[in-house]
Amino acid sequence: MSRVLVLNNYSLERVCQQVRCGDTPDHHLYGINHLQDLGYEIKVVPDSESRAIHALARFLRAIRCPIPMGALDRQWSAWRLLQEADLVYAPCGDELNSLAYLRAAGMLKTPLVAVQHHALNRGRLSSLREPWINLLIRGIDAFPALSDRVAHDINERCRADAPKSKALRWGPDATFYPRSPSLGEGVLAAGRTGRDFVTFGKGASRADSSALIMCLATDFRPEFAAFSANVRVQTPEHGSVYGYPDMMQAHLDARVLAIPLEATSSNLAGLTSLVDAMALGKPVIMTRNPYIDLDIEAQGIGRWVEPADVRGWADAINWFAAHPAESLAMGQRARDLVDNGGYNSRAFALQIDQLFRQALGRESR
Numbered sequence: 001m002s003r004v005l006v007l008n009n010y011s012l013e014r015v016c017q018q019v020r021c022g023d024t025p026d027h028h029l030y031g032i033n034h035l036q037d038l039g040y041e042i043k044v045v046p047d048s049e050s051r052a053i054h055a056l057a058r059f060l061r062a063i064r065c066p067i068p069m070g071a072l073d074r075q076w077s078a079w080r081l082l083q084e085a086d087l088v089y090a091p092c093g094d095e096l097n098s099l100a101y102l103r104a105a106g107m108l109k110t111p112l113v114a115v116q117h118h119a120l121n122r123g124r125l126s127s128l129r130e131p132w133i134n135l136l137i138r139g140i141d142a143f144p145a146l147s148d149r150v151a152h153d154i155n156e157r158c159r160a161d162a163p164k165s166k167a168l169r170w171g172p173d174a175t176f177y178p179r180s181p182s183l184g185e186g187v188l189a190a191g192r193t194g195r196d197f198v199t200f201g202k203g204a205s206r207a208d209s210s211a212l213i214m215c216l217a218t219d220f221r222p223e224f225a226a227f228s229a230n231v232r233v234q235t236p237e238h239g240s241v242y243g244y245p246d247m248m249q250a251h252l253d254a255r256v257l258a259i260p261l262e263a264t265s266s267n268l269a270g271l272t273s274l275v276d277a278m279a280l281g282k283p284v285i286m287t288r289n290p291y292i293d294l295d296i297e298a299q300g301i302g303r304w305v306e307p308a309d310v311r312g313w314a315d316a317i318n319w320f321a322a323h324p325a326e327s328l329a330m331g332q333r334a335r336d337l338v339d340n341g342g343y344n345s346r347a348f349a350l351q352i353d354q355l356f357r358q359a360l361g362r363e364s365r
Helices: 012-020 032-037 051-062 072-084 093-104 126-139 148-155 197-205 222-226 244-253 271-280 310-322 324-340 345-359
Strands: 003-006 041-044 087-090 112-114 187-190 211-214 231-234 256-259 284-287 302-305
Touching: 003 072, 012 032, 032 041, 032 345, 051 072, 072 093, 087 093, 087 345, 093 112, 093 126, 112 345, 187 197, 187 244, 197 211, 197 222, 197 231, 197 310, 211 244, 244 271, 256 271, 256 310, 271 284, 271 324, 284 310, 302 310
Parallel strands: 003 041, 003 087, 087 112, 187 211, 187 256, 211 231, 256 284, 284 302
Antiparallel strands: none
16 A cells, blocks of 8 residues: 655645535545545645744745745655655645755655646746756656646656646536536626636626625725625625535526636636536636636636626626526536546546556556
């Protein structure tokens, strides 16, 4: 049985408990539950309690160190546990940078597998970071991504005959979601990362349909006051966050799910909301994002809107209000991609399993 250490940027123990209780779909575990079923021994790495490591991390942040180090506390814990591991896995690629530098330098023998979500070299000081990005790639054995664009970016920095990346299909927990008993009415926009609720609300205000925005209190903007009466904004009670049980009925009641995003050239956003919609069998209206590979229009499951396009949102919302039969068919096609098109959490885990076997030098089990 291969032993795998897992480093992640949020608590997988907490998510495991939520999955067991039926409160969260298992795709937020990035395959580790299915990998256990496939025979891997999974150990989630805890944060280090070392005061020295925490002090070093604070110092590097204070001086704005251009070297991307990743989460030093978890990497220190992983370093201390390496004798118990055959492989290290990071569902979020930024977690194991320092370990990758050590592996590139020949100081770490344990294979590393990381999933990259966003562009590798983002923001200011990119020229200073570039040598470290190349070292990072050299130290990681398999470096898959959640989009073709990021995979291409990684492979451009590899030897032409030895690419390390490919785009993976990350899909939902097919068993978690109830199916909507009806077509639904109106449009729902929810989510947290990179959202542009202002443009969506302005567009929905011009449309002949009800609209609901479910957002955090910290995402509330003064511009919301100008929305028309058909647009409601709802925030969770007591400044908390929305969980899946809190949002499920609103998703089921909507005819179409909206994913309004800010313009970006370097960040993936909206993917979780997209796979939620697919699992629910709901069509989507979504702002174009260069890191979303699934073409919702080509697949017949939704419509694209350009960034900051108020008129585009109004037109798309009105189209779904006027086309109930087509809306229902789009939702059915979306769910079919989950059930038969390889967009589900178990299929994702099987892709990770293949990468693990390659990194461990075992093509078959």
